[in-house]
Amino acid sequence: MRKLFVPVLAAAILAGLAAFVIFGHEPREVEFEVGGRVVKSSGPLEYLHHKLLVPQTFAESLLGVKIRWDRPAPLPKGVYYKNKVAVLMYHHLSRKPLLPSILSVDRFNDQMKLLKQGGYHVITMEQYRRFMLENGKIPDNAVLLTFDDGYESFYKLAFPILRKYGYTAVDFVIVSDVDNPGKGGLPKLTWQQMREMKKFGMGFYNHTYNLHFYDVVDAEGGKEPALVAQRYIDDETRNEYNEEYYRRVQGDLGLAEKRLREELGNTDSVLAFPYGAYNDKVLNVTSSLGIPLTFTVKEGLTSRGEFNAGRINGGSNLRTPAQTIDRIRQFAPQRELTVNGRSVLLAGVQPELRNGRLLVPLDDICRTLHIAMDYDRHNGTVKLTLPGGHHA
Known part of the structure; x- marks a missing residue:
């Protein structure tokens, strides 16, 4: 797994771009708590089926990773889906x-x-x-x-x-x-x-x-x-x-x-x-x-x-x-989400293309990277914790 880059996050703080999550028809600003600082994402977020979807580019910057949404490898004849x-x-x-x-x-x-x-x-x-x-x-x-x-x-x-x-x-x-x-x-x-x-x-x-x-x-x-x-x-x-x-x-x-x-x-x-x-x-x-x-x-x-x-x-x-x-x-998946080449297990929500931006489920990506994600909907904050208890 690639190292997560705090300097990238600091740059995001300086950008100070607002993030909004759609709860029905109610937009709310969401802030990411990173190493005691507050980071706001660049672009809209959405809370869909109890999952937080964020723009692909923001997730890549936030976590210091490469995310892809491509066609999966072909399956053997007679196999329509696995796992x-x-x-x-x-x-x-x-x-x-x-x-x-x-x-x-x-x-x-x-x-x-x-x-x-x-x-x-x-x-x-x-x-x-x-x-x-x-x-x-x-x-x-x-x-x-x-x-x-x-x-x-x-x-x-x-x-x-x-x-x-x-x-x-x-x-x-x-x-x-x-x-x-x-x-x-x-x-x-x-x-x-x-x-x-x-x-x-x-x-x-x-x-x-x-x-x-x-x-x-x-x-x-x-x-x-x-x-x-x-x-x-x-x-x-x-x-x-x-x-x-x-x-x-x-x-x-x-x-x-x-x-x-x-x-x-x-x-x-x-x-x-x-x-x-x-x-x-x-x-x-x-x-x-x-x-x-x-x-x-x-x-x-x-x-x-x-x-x-x-x-x-x-x-x-x-x-x-x-x-x-x-x-x-x-319903067999036509595309596969990967992070640094590793397949991401999608628990219910698929990535979605919205207004030219790919939104990806941050929960599932963090789980793949063994990052604890604490999303407080009431206060509109997200805290990321690396393995070992360190904040991202």
Whole structure:
């Protein structure tokens, strides 16, 4: 690794150019704390999907490195991607679907057949967990199959097909629906059905206890997903305080984890966010509960270190099985980010070209260089610390 150059940073201080990060529609100035001094970047910054993107040229000057965004080396024939996972997402299956969002049994079967024929390798959640958390290896063209909501069709329709192909899958269940089977709606899984399927490698994880709905967030009746909403308390004409919100969400997710342990003997924790909705507060709660892996609905392949993973929707009945499986290849990276010739692991956010400038994720680059990055969004400061505790 090339040495980081403090003189370059001093020059940046003299330049004194303002940096702005886009938080929705709110621009904020961000300052970099370097060796006790303050450095302002040359150009716009953006905070996207919990990552700080900075101009390539600024990152190079700041860190004293060379950054490239080029086409990756060609892969062997039949390999579409390496060290990544295509996480496919499904919900409800039916023999005669009435809605496009419900996948037919025949199309699901054909998708599984195409995965086998296409050289894809379905992995277990345990393989995925080790890949993400313990530097474990996975096969090329790895696929993880996931279902949401805990519908009984997973047991009656998907499970036999999965066994036929020798595949495993996981289902993220709304735990209150299992504890209260008389709630109505589409039939849900029972604890006994899940225990039976676990013997064949299926897994069942957290989709909240009872926060899979839209809750009211203002006096006009506006709604947001309950997991991220600071709900409106009509009697008191106010929204939840932060402490109330944390207590409610932590209690709900913690109860779901407790019930999954009690009924299924779960020893690991995974959460899929309802509607894919999350924020920093929710991520703080999951961390406090020891839930290291989460899933959204943002589409794309998942890399090691991307603990909040995207998923590719496989459950649309509007696509043919071939169209669904072929979509996986569309998310294979067309370019590779390198720093001093070393590949940078991109955990969720790709570099972006904005107004002729390439923006790169500073978090991922710093992690590759073993530089600790402390970004205080509230105060708009970034502190960089080299290995050994020295500030950059």
